[in-house]
Amino acid sequence: xxxxxxxxxxxxxxxxxxxxxxxxxxxxxxxxxxxxxxxxxxxxxxxxxxxxxxxxxxxxxxxxxxxxxxxxxxxxxxxxxxxxxxxxxxxxxxxxxxxxxxxxxxxxxxxxxxxxxxxxxxxxxxxxxxxxxxxxxxxxxxxxxxxxxxxxxxxxxxx
Numbered sequence: 001x002x003x004x005x006x007x008x009x010x011x012x013x014x015x016x017x018x019x020x021x022x023x024x025x026x027x028x029x030x031x032x033x034x035x036x037x038x039x040x041x042x043x044x045x046x047x048x049x050x051x052x053x054x055x056x057x058x059x060x061x062x063x064x065x066x067x068x069x070x071x072x073x074x075x076x077x078x079x080x081x082x083x084x085x086x087x088x089x090x091x092x093x094x095x096x097x098x099x100x101x102x103x104x105x106x107x108x109x110x111x112x113x114x115x116x117x118x119x120x121x122x123x124x125x126x127x128x129x130x131x132x133x134x135x136x137x138x139x140x141x142x143x144x145x146x147x148x149x150x151x152x153x154x155x156x157x158x159x
Contacts, residue, residue: 023087030090034083042083049084052077065091107131 027034027042034042053059058075062068069088072078078085111127112119119127130137 023084026087026091027083033086033090038083042087045081045083049081052081103132104128 023046024039024043027039059068059071062071065088069078069085069092072081072085072088107128108124111131112124
């Protein structure tokens with residue numbers, strides 16, 4: 001929940017009224033991306049960044065975080081404010097990453113039911129990939145799958 005509240009500070013509506021130093025807290029949630037030194041530098045960079053965006057007409061008509069990221073790249077401010085731009089990219093990636101994980105767990109509940117409770121990790125992974133990516137597998141012809149399995153070596157000795 002705290003991540004969402006920190007991400008809300010990036011929303012550019014109302015002339016960047018929500019921009020504040022909560023963005024530093026957002027950076028602290030990503031220790032692999034921001035070292036302690038980066039967080040100190042971010043504190044200084046955010047002062048300039050917030051004042052710059054509030055005073056520039058090019059940024060006043062934006063409504064979404066994705067529009068802000070696009071405008072930063074267009075005006076080359078992604079180079080001027082690299083740490084703030086990294087925060088912006090992480091905020092844009094977070095919903096996609098969260099949805100992907102949630103879909104995977106939902107698929108686990110469907111694929112691994114009480115009849116398949118003793119499924120091994122490799123077999124479960126294969127089943128999950130085919131279930132999650134079923135749109136791709138629908139394009140594969142059945143004959144190709146049958147031929148592939150027929151050409152494989154047998155794993156068990158024939159009785």
